[in-house]
Amino acid sequence: MVVVAPGGRQVGRGESVVINANRAGPAAENVGVRVDGATLLTDVTVGFALGRVTGLLGPNGAGKTTLLRVLAGLRRPQTGRVLLDGDDLYGLTARRRARRVAFMEQQADTALPLTARQVIDLGRTPHRGRWPVLPGLASAHEDAVLAEAASATDVGALLDRTWSSLSGGERQRVQLARALVQEPEVLLLDEPTNHLDLRYQLGFLETVRGLGITTVAALHDLELAAAYCDDVAVLLDGRLVAHGPVAEVLTSATIARVYGVDATVERHPLHSRPHIRWNGLLTEGVES
């Protein structure tokens, strides 16, 4: 039996990725969001390095979804700005934004009687003209993009199933395929492994790592973040409290401060990435 350790395949990643030094990943600068008198984000400044996978961490209500929506162009911040390779994200049309940023939301759903193939195909919308593509007339490129996304997410056998008949985990994989056919330069994932069984959780994040796309994924599972993310950014009460390479940031001190949990962070014997041992809840010293 062969064990594929996290990042073991390194498809198109790490040293093998040629990053154009003149390009930059997405960045939030001094972003502040208030809704109905509530402050959701305060002065968040964070840049995501090209081609890297960043885990967006933080307890419930910390602001992870809000920041992802800001980065997706779906929630204009009251203060600050969002840059995408130097362009002001909110200065772009919705179509131009959607060509560059794909967002897989937590509970994407549709009431329309669509098949999985049609749901995935929606991801091509920003690349198309005004007129619908007639059946059988999709370009070779379109067909190839769909086939590649279906294979990467293992949804080939689901394409003709109706959306309503799919399980939570199958829907999750179809949503990732929809995001991939957008051919985005930035992939935003909100708790993408939620409904997945263990094998698909690991496989999903392995796939994401292999894409070489700049990715920001809100995650609750710190073990998964430790195993699959290059960097982590940590939010607490709407503020960014830590950001950097996973081994430097995901420490027992960070976990204690942010989650109020006592943990020992060791090196995994197989792949030497951080490995977390939970010791128990802390009753003192938790920030709120």
Ligand SMILES: Nc1ncnc2c1ncn2[C@@H]1O[C@H](COP(=O)(O)OP(=O)(O)OP(=O)(O)O)[C@@H](O)[C@H]1O
């Ligand atoms: N429309 C709103 N009005 C008031 N407060 C809101 C609104 N939308 C979100 N919030 C609050 O903003 C905070 C941040 O929400 P957000 O969904 O970004 O957190 P999160 O880190 O993604 O949480 P979770 O891990 O629970 O999904 C929460 O306290 C939430 O209750």
